[in-house]
């Protein structure tokens with residue numbers, strides 16, 4: 001089954017040059033793929049098109065059978081719960097604790113505080129950060145901050161931090 005399909009996708013940023021042109025490929029369920037290219041080649045742009053952080057100038061993108069060009073704005077959060085993204089810059093919120101950063105997407109997804117708490121501790125444990133819940137992300141090393149960013153991706157997908 002096809003999970004991701006790009007059909008002759010082009011992306012031109014306003015006022016900019018063409019970041020992507022004529023991109024077509026398919027990824028099957030369970031397929032493991034690497035996307036490589038020089039700095040500025042368009043890698044982040046391609047990933048942003050998969051989660052509707054950007055929209056293509058031409059062509060069509062499909063994720064899990066859905067044509068992203070046809071998604072209504074209200075459906076975008078549900079798409080992002082299916083697409084786990086580890087950002088180049090981790091997108092943590094520095095005005096709240098490590099715990100609250102990991103808990104936020106769970107609260108949005110409707111988990112009870114008790115269930116969210118259980119999942120937050122399991123997620124932090126899986127990245128070796130149990131015991132850091134009360135810290136502010138600013139007090140952590142770069143690698144520890146990145147691990148907070150990926151903690152919500154462990155186990156069940158929550159779409160944490162997506163789209164911020």
Ligand SMILES: Nc1ncnc2c1ncn2[C@@H]1O[C@H](COP(=O)(O)OP(=O)(O)OP(=O)(O)O)[C@@H](O)[C@H]1O
Nearest residue numbers: 013014016019037038039040041042043044045046
């Ligand atoms: N918001 C934007 N507005 C205008 N141009 C942009 C924007 N974002 C990216 N670009 C341009 O689009 C091209 C592709 O950028 P992109 O961020 O996709 O590259 P990348 O392959 O992820 O690079 P890197 O390896 O440095 O992260 C670059 O020329 C970049 O300057």
Ligand SMILES: [Mg+2]
Nearest residue numbers: 043044045088
């Ligand atoms: Mg990039």
